[in-house]
Amino acid sequence: MNKINHDQLLSLEHPFVKVNVKSPSSIPVEKYRSALKLSQKHIEKEISNLTNTITEIIKKSAQGNVDAKQVEVALDAIITRLSTLKRKLRDIRAEESLYAQRTKVRLQHLEEFLSINSLDSDDFARWSRVRLNRILIDYMLRDGFRGSATLLAKSENIEQLVDIELFVQSGKVEQALMRYSCTECLQWCNDNKSGLKKIKSTLEFSLREQEFIELARERRTREAIAYAKKHLTPWQDTHMKEISQVMGLLAFPPDTKCHPYKRLYDKSRWTDLISQFRSNNFALQYFTPEPLLAVTLQAGLAALKTPMCYKPEHRNVNCPVCDPNMLGALATELPLSHHFNSSIVCKISGHIMNEDNLPMALPNNYVYSYNALAEMASLNNDKVTCPRTGSVYDISEIKKVFIS
Amino acid sequence: MDKFIKDYDKIIKKQHTLETNDPLDRLISVVKEAKEKIQSDPSSVNASLVNLTKSVKTTSSGISEEFKELQSLLSKYSKAVDKTFTGDMMSTLSPHAFDNKEHILRNTIATHFIRQGNFEIGDKFAQARVSSEANITVPDEIRHQFMEMFEIVAALKENNLEPALMWAMRHRSGLEKRTSTLEFKLHRQRFLQLLEAREVRLAIAYAQKNFGHFGNRHTQEIMRLMCSIIYMDHIHTSPYADLVTPNANSDLQHMFTRDFCSLIGLSCESPLYVSCTVGTQAIPTILKVSALMKAKKTEWSQQSELPVEISLTDDVKFHSIFTCPVSKEQASETNPPMMMLCGHVICQESLHKLCRGSTKLKCPYCPTESPASNAKVVHF
Numbered sequence: 001m002n003k004i005n006h007d008q009l010l011s012l013e014h015p016f017v018k019v020n021v022k023s024p025s026s027i028p029v030e031k032y033r034s035a036l037k038l039s040q041k042h043i044e045k046e047i048s049n050l051t052n053t054i055t056e057i058i059k060k061s062a063q064g065n066v067d068a069k070q071v072e073v074a075l076d077a078i079i080t081r082l083s084t085l086k087r088k089l090r091d092i093r094a095e096e097s098l099y100a101q102r103t104k105v106r107l108q109h110l111e112e113f114l115s116i117n118s119l120d121s122d123d124f125a126r127w128s129r130v131r132l133n134r135i136l137i138d139y140m141l142r143d144g145f146r147g148s149a150t151l152l153a154k155s156e157n158i159e160q161l162v163d164i165e166l167f168v169q170s171g172k173v174e175q176a177l178m179r180y181s182c183t184e185c186l187q188w189c190n191d192n193k194s195g196l197k198k199i200k201s202t203l204e205f206s207l208r209e210q211e212f213i214e215l216a217r218e219r220r221t222r223e224a225i226a227y228a229k230k231h232l233t234p235w236q237d238t239h240m241k242e243i244s245q246v247m248g249l250l251a252f253p254p255d256t257k258c259h260p261y262k263r264l265y266d267k268s269r270w271t272d273l274i275s276q277f278r279s280n281n282f283a284l285q286y287f288t289p290e291p292l293l294a295v296t297l298q299a300g301l302a303a304l305k306t307p308m309c310y311k312p313e314h315r316n317v318n319c320p321v322c323d324p325n326m327l328g329a330l331a332t333e334l335p336l337s338h339h340f341n342s343s344i345v346c347k348i349s350g351h352i353m354n355e356d357n358l359p360m361a362l363p364n365n366y367v368y369s370y371n372a373l374a375e376m377a378s379l380n381n382d383k384v385t386c387p388r389t390g391s392v393y394d395i396s397e398i399k400k401v402f403i404s
Numbered sequence: 405m406d407k408f409i410k411d412y413d414k415i416i417k418k419q420h421t422l423e424t425n426d427p428l429d430r431l432i433s434v435v436k437e438a439k440e441k442i443q444s445d446p447s448s449v450n451a452s453l454v455n456l457t458k459s460v461k462t463t464s465s466g467i468s469e470e471f472k473e474l475q476s477l478l479s480k481y482s483k484a485v486d487k488t489f490t491g492d493m494m495s496t497l498s499p500h501a502f503d504n505k506e507h508i509l510r511n512t513i514a515t516h517f518i519r520q521g522n523f524e525i526g527d528k529f530a531q532a533r534v535s536s537e538a539n540i541t542v543p544d545e546i547r548h549q550f551m552e553m554f555e556i557v558a559a560l561k562e563n564n565l566e567p568a569l570m571w572a573m574r575h576r577s578g579l580e581k582r583t584s585t586l587e588f589k590l591h592r593q594r595f596l597q598l599l600e601a602r603e604v605r606l607a608i609a610y611a612q613k614n615f616g617h618f619g620n621r622h623t624q625e626i627m628r629l630m631c632s633i634i635y636m637d638h639i640h641t642s643p644y645a646d647l648v649t650p651n652a653n654s655d656l657q658h659m660f661t662r663d664f665c666s667l668i669g670l671s672c673e674s675p676l677y678v679s680c681t682v683g684t685q686a687i688p689t690i691l692k693v694s695a696l697m698k699a700k701k702t703e704w705s706q707q708s709e710l711p712v713e714i715s716l717t718d719d720v721k722f723h724s725i726f727t728c729p730v731s732k733e734q735a736s737e738t739n740p741p742m743m744m745l746c747g748h749v750i751c752q753e754s755l756h757k758l759c760r761g762s763t764k765l766k767c768p769y770c771p772t773e774s775p776a777s778n779a780k781v782v783h784f
Contacts, residue, residue, distance in 0.1 A: 040471045047464040068446035075439040086428045148529040300683025303714040308723040319722035320675035333501040344724045402748045404729040
């Protein structure tokens with residue numbers, strides 16, 4: 001019952017590990033992979049450069065117009081170039097080992113989890129706390145609480161387990177979009193061209209459309225047409241309908257009430273762009289489209305939710321769903337938990353009643369656990385008081401209840 | 405997991421060799437060598453250059469081979485990760501359940517931090533968005549209460565029981581109503597501290613002064629404590645070893661936190677922590693069922709209820725659930741649990757069906773027969 005199913009829980013750590021592996025623009029393994037690719041590219045370029053130079057010198061010396069001194073100078077130049085590149089690559093290399101290290105730390109974190117055997121253990125509680133902090137940081141980063149996220153990661157010493165850097169760049173792009181500027185986001189599209197193509201993103205087209213709309217808004221018709229020629233036409237195969245619609249703006253002023261144009265001019269299109277950018281960015285990083293906190297919390301609240309949670313007389317302070325102002329309010333739209341088996345909780349002690357702690361009925365048909373009643377009786381001359389009705393009985397009057 | 409770590413270690417090792425045996429250094433040394441040769445023997449320019457071309461070629465092909473190897477290790481590893489970590493949690497999400505409830509969620513998070521004693525983060529989080537949306541607020545009262553609590557816990561950690569004792573005495577009546585033994589446990593701990601410090605005289609004086617109030621409730625315990633004095637020199641091998649367990653302090657902290665929270669009407673664990681921990685355990689089951697239903701192309705008919713039972717650990721079962729053993733339905737106000745004379749409980753509707761008009765009722769679980777009117781609604 002309280003055994004951990006490691007495989008099941010581990011499968012949930014997909015984004016946690018995967019983000020390390022696959023994300024093309026940032027973060028551990030794939031960041032590592034791309035850093036590696038970059039240094040490889042640099043080195044290969046330098047090698048071909050080197051070969052060319054040498055071939056040239058050979059050619060020249062074959063013609064007899066180079067002396068040994070000149071060759072030495074040329075070779076020295078090559079050495080200098082190689083040393084410069086070496087310095088340049090040092091930064092990339094530092095990055096490589098940072099990400100390599102980070103992936104390792106995460107794998108170790110998951111391995112630690114595998115060594116925990118029971119859901120009741122302190123180790124599991126500790127692991128759960130770290131997991132909660134991880135998903136809280138994920139939530140805070142997505143919603144722009146970067147300061148709090150950084151502070152939390154630092155104070156809990158889990159910086160290696162979260163992806164703060166990833167949001168620094170995307171935060172900049174989002175802020176730019178909030179200022180009605182597409183430039184940064186277009187740059188981002190360019191940097192992630194192949195990734196975006198793979199997920200069939202239309203973000204770049206939407207941005208181009210927006211820049212066109214802004215020109216149309218300012219009635220800079222001539223520029224708008226030039227812009228459309230240059231930046232919209234490449235999309236004609238797939239987006240002809242949208243292009244012709246957006247071109248229609250030239251005929252309508254920004255304050256038009258006419259249906260499709262009013263919507264195109266609407267500033268809320270910028271908010272849509274932000275969310276489009278976000279979802280594309282998350283998809284590229286192998287992040288879940290919605291915060292993990294929402295998913296986890298929903299599953300947890302649904303598993304805990306009972307019809308009793310919303311009845312004041314059955315309220316249990318320890319039950320998260322019973323708080324009508326906080327999590328209870330959050331859970332209103334969620335399904336209730338489902339039960340094939342009875343589980344009876346003692347209203348006095350909060351403990352489960354079972355073979356080791358039998359359910360006992362008082363003469364007024366209120367049921368409590370044997371242990372709780374026995375303890376109460378031992379302190380009160382064998383008298384027990386029903387906490388819900390106030391009636392007092394002798395301990396000998398209680399009767400076993402059979403719950404099958 | 406082991407395999408991942410091993411594979412990853414290989415990658416790191418490979419990278420390390422690439423680092424210590426820098427390809428650029430190799431190239432530089434090849435070029436340098438050629439240069440030195442030319443310097444020492446200017447007539448060999450042509451031959452050395454041809455040589456150089458050759459060695460550059462071998463070095464560079466060696467380098468690209470090494471890169472290729474590392475890249476392929478990485479992509480292999482990445483594919484293995486794809487295969488193992490397959491959960492797609494998004495299918496369990498009710499997309500609109502939290503709509504327009506952002507501020508509730510944020511208040512919950514801010515309160516969570518306060519409850520964890522992370523006041524700095526709680527405040528920073530609460531203040532982050534003051535301008536744009538509804539303010540995140542944690543009532544000052546809760547804040548102050550938790551500050552007090554964490555101060556006392558911090559003192560407890562340092563084996564300073566004084567603040568906790570002061571608090572417990574101030575709230576004696578409330579604690580007693582909850583049948584809490586906190587105050588006695590604190591006195592008991594202080595007494596044991598004195599004994600362990602071999603301050604027997606002080607310990608006895610302390611017992612005389614403080615144990616009196618607990619004479620009725622904890623007679624047995626007090627007798628054991630007083631008797632432990634004579635075993636103090638070898639207490640760990642005596643029948644009183646349980647009095648000095650190393651966990652005593654953390655148990656006391658836990659007990660204090662629990663009683664403190666219960667007295668101010670709050671749960672002893674942060675609700676956010678409880679929900680998320682349960683959620684983490686619930687998601688795999690929900691995922692499995694939703695995948696099964698997808699495969700069978702059945703829809704889950706009761707949207708208002710989860711399609712599957714999530715097994716909870718005992719500490720997060722907060723409400724009595726009675727499922728009728730006959731009808732397998734959950735008891736409700738209109739269909740309450742009824743106890744028959746023999747003590748077996750079934751739901752009212754099942755009971756009526758079993759009677760089928762007769763006034764006599766045969767218990768489905770034991771041979772007892774009793775008048776149906778004798779069955780009583782029980783309250784759990």
